[in-house]
Amino acid sequence: MIRVLLADDQEIVRTGMAMILSAEDDIQVVAQAQDGLQALEQAELHRPDVVLMDIRMPRLDGLDALRHLTRPHAAYRPQVVMVTTFDDEDYLTRAVAAGAAGFILKDSGPRLLAEAVRAAAAGDSLVSPSITVRLLRRLRTAGSAPGTAAARPGAPQLSPREREVVVLLAEGLTNAEIATALSITVGTVKTHLTNVQAKLGARNRVEIAAWAWRNGVAGQGT
Secondary structure, eight states: OEEEEEEOSOHHHHHHHHHHHHTSTTEEEEEEESSHHHHHHHHHHHOOSEEEEESSOSSSOHHHHHHHHTOTTOSOOOEEEEEEOGGGHHHHHHHHHHTOOEEEETTOOHHHHHHHHHHHHHTSSOBSHHHHHHHHHTTSOTTOOTTOGGGSTTOOOOOHHHHHHHHHHHTTOOHHHHHHHHTOOHHHHHHHHHHHHHHHTOSSHHHHHHHHHHTTSSOTTO
8 A cells, every 4th residue: 555645735636636546446645734844744643655745835845845855864755756837847957856756747637646656656667757857858968968977087887788777767768668678677677776876876766867867878869
């Protein structure tokens, strides 16, 4: 059972998401919060697996609550999915750096909402890949040429296979899709990503993908 906390200052939004998710056999909404401070309190009390977090909330906004939940030495760190609209792109770029596990639009339908929760809990895909990849493309610096990151002094040294896995991850592919594309097993994909995560000091897949876009590893030919 995937335990979920909903954080949004609009009661109608929380109620709608709760109704959708509670209808799923494998998802349980354990708490709701109307602002960032309450979200932190409820997260500490209920220890959800996934937090669906609005960005713009009173008292403490979603970005600050996200930073607290994903701080490096936190004893408990849930997967935090930012619930947003397309006009939040500047906020979302900051959310990538703060450790968001992915993004989903507020007007996503019931199927996508449930899939987003499952993807975050499993950690085997970017939540809402089309949105996440669109945002990550903005992280690519003007001076970075695709494929040059490994040659830079002090850059993490990834093996050729690790780089292939990272490039596909950064394009939004799931572990299963990466495995198919490279003719390897899903278990091997997971092993490569675990090694990459350790080398980069990344908290989740989004941070691996962000590193790839920022350093020109991803986006070759785009």
